[in-house]
Amino acid sequence: MKYSFYESSSAYKRVFVFFRCLLPFVGIVLAAGCSGDVASEIIPVTLQPPEVFEFNRVKWRREDSLGQSDTRLLSRFFKMNPSMIDSPVLEGTPTVYHGTRNRRRFYWVSGTATQPLWLCVQYKKGAFQLLEGHGSPYGNRSD
Numbered sequence: 312m313k314y315s316f317y318e319s320s321s322a323y324k325r326v327f328v329f330f331r332c333l334l335p336f337v338g339i340v341l342a343a344g345c346s347g348d349v350a351s352e353i354i355p356v357t358l359q360p361p362e363v364f365e366f367n368r369v370k371w372r373r374e375d376s377l378g379q380s381d382t383r384l385l386s387r388f389f390k391m392n393p394s395m396i397d398s399p400v401l402e403g404t405p406t407v408y409h410g411t412r413n414r415r416r417f418y419w420v421s422g423t424a425t426q427p428l429w430l431c432v433q434y435k436k437g438a439f440q441l442l443e444g445h446g447s448p449y450g451n452r453s454d
């Protein structure tokens with residue numbers, strides 16, 4: 312006669328049957344939890360850029376698109392900083408702001424689950440400055 316571990320005790324048989332019956336239920340629960348329910352998905356925080364903002368007595372006005380002078384400035388910035396050309400942070404078209412006295416700001420803003428992250432290339436007095444931060448970039452940093 313063959314001896315089986317599961318046949319040696321009726322208590323072990325019951326435990327085995329219990330877990331065997333429980334396994335499909337656990338699989339269904341796990342599959343439902345990973346089904347991509349829209350209510351449980353994390354939606355990145357987005358930020359609508361204002362038409363105008365003022366910071367340190369400088370008024371910044373948003374432009375609808377990149378102008379020729381903006382394109383020339385960005386080309387000059389990337390020529391001076393070639394390592395930033397393929398940066399994933401600088402993907403896409405930036406939001407452009409013109410300030411007083413020939414100042415420019417180019418913003419790239421991306422969302423996370425809790426707040427926006429941003430990077431700004433600022434042109435002021437013939438020089439470029441790189442600014443970065445989180446939250447709203449419009450008025451958070453000094454010139």
